[in-house]
Amino acid sequence: MLGKNFYYQGGDLLCDGIKIENIVQKYSTPVFIYSEPHIKENLNRINKAINGKQITVCYAVKANPALSILKLAGTKNLGFDVVSEGEMRRVLKSSPEPKIVFSGVGKTDEEIRFALQNEIFSLNVESLPELNRVNMVANGLNIRAPVSIRINPDVNPDTHPYIATGLRENKFGLSMEDGMNAYKTAQSLPFIDIKGIDCHIGSQILSLEPFEQATEKVLSFIDQLMKETGIVLSHINLGGGLGIPYSDNENPPSLEHFLNVTSDVVINWYRKRGLNPPHLVYELGRSVVGNSGILVAKVLYLKNTMESNGKNFAVIDAAMNDLIRPTLYNAHHEVVPVTMKKKTCSNKWEIVGPICESGDWLAKNRELSLSEGDLICFFSAGAYCSSMASNYNSRRKPAEVIVSCDNTVREIVRRESYDEILNREIT
Ligand SMILES: Cc1ncc(COP(=O)(O)O)c(C=O)c1O
Structure with missing residues (x-):
């Protein structure tokens, strides 16, 4: 987990030359800290x-x-994959003329209208009723809606069931049979402009095989689609899902390998048939920012209760509302001290938060030398951590800071205030 951007120097954990302890002195805990050089390097690797x-x-x-x-991604020419009007508003606020694809099984009329009014690149349609709804909303605006149909390739991505999305029983997309009918329906709808096809089989996928299988299935669907309907697609969206290492024994394919192998499958398939390959689209999240961030928390209390109940608890000031992945997916985040101790006398700890649920744990059975007041750091907290934070137990959402390429530290999301939590309420 340690590397070029997060590393120890003289016993202190640093992010790109800045001591984590110094960042905490200014911004307190819990705090998410991101490495801008790490994110930029990933974006450059994608572009290359x-x-x-x-x-x-x-x-x-x-x-x-x-x-x-989002601004960083936009300046490096990435498009955006959104799943709500709120996300789309964020993109429009951060990037000029962004290329946006809109996924999700439950788009409302308002969201469809908003997307169409703001020149969406593609609405990824996930059901027949949604297709008809898009046609109706587009009719109201008197424009043709650019649409991709999301196909469910029924491939097992070998990941946590909550983030597997491409199996037959999942709520996402359409089976091959239903997908074919959806394209035929789309041909007859006057306000639908058929642009592409779309699939996304899941997240935190650690091998290329499921991606290759899904791509092959999408291509054989396209073959049948051309034969049965004559439809020629201008883009193929292969989704996202490339995993990251959450521990040193996880070895996902690199961004480059993933992009090269999957795109070559498509390009070669088209060339073999004497056809021009369509534009390819990907929707990557975790692999872009997941390993670029950490969450830092402070140890509040140590409950050395091994003898009475078989466990020691380290109660910290971060909780499941800040980092829900462990309790939601049984996910593993590496935990390290922000300052290494000279004389270490370690113990095994259940690292828990202050929330009134036994499910409020962030790590289990971790060997660490801890004292009250110590700072600890959870690695791989750049993706699906701050974005999943909540106000449960009326806790404020944490601050988020970024260490920039010029080695300055910038707050990018302020810690929420209690007034902000209470202000929405009408009494
Ligand atoms: C439709 C869709 N596209 C892309 C992604 C991004 O996946 P990842 O962050 O694993 O690349 C997701 C994640 O859930 C998704 O649902």
Whole structure:
């Protein structure tokens, strides 16, 4: 987990040359800290991998929707994948003329209208009723809606069931049979402009095989689609889902390898048939920002209760409302001290938060040398952490700061105030 951007120097944990302890002195805890050089390096790697190919990589906003991060993605020419009007508003606020794809099974009429009024690149349609609804809303605006149909390739991505999205039983997309009918219906709808096809099989996928299988299935669907309907698609959206290492024994394919292998499958398939390959789209989130951030928290109390109940608890000031992945997906985040101790006498700890639920744990059975007041850091907290934070137990959402390429520290999301939580209420 340690590397070029997060590392120890003289016993202190640093992010790009800045001591984490110094950041905490200014911004307190819990705090998310992101490495701008790490994010930029990933964006540069993406651009290098797709150079010369007709590919748009969209950043999946749900991974981390901070405006400053969206701005970084936009300046590096990424498009955006959104799943709500709120996310789309964020993108429009952060990037001029962004290329946006809109996914999700439950788009409202208002969201469809908003997307169409703001020149969406593609609405990724996930059901027949949604297709008809898009046609109706587009009719009201007297424009043709650019649409992709999301196909469910029924591929097992070998990930946590909550983030597997491409199996037959999942709520997402349409089966091959229903998808074919949806395209035929789309041909007959006057306000639908059929642009592409779309699939997304899940997240935190650690091998290329499921992606290759899904791509092959999408291509054989396209083959049948051309034969049965004559439809020629201008883009293929292969979704996202590339995993990241949450621990040193996880070895996902690199961004470059993922993009090269999957795009070559498509390009070669078209060339073999003497056809021009369409534009390729990806929707990557976790692999862009996941390893670029950490969450830092303070140890409030140590409950050495091993003898009485078989466990020691380290109660920290971050909780499941700040980092829900462990309790939601049984996810693992590496935990390290912000300052290494000279004389270490370690113990095994259940690291828990102050929330009134036994499910409020952030790490289990971790060997650490801890004292009250110590700072600890959770790695790989750049994606699906701050974006999933909530106000449960009326807790404020944490501050988010970024260490910039010029080694300055900038707050990008202020810690929420109690007034902000209470202000929405009408008494
Ligand atoms: C439709 C869609 N596209 C893209 C993504 C991004 O996935 P990842 O962050 O794993 O790349 C998701 C994540 O859930 C998604 O649902």
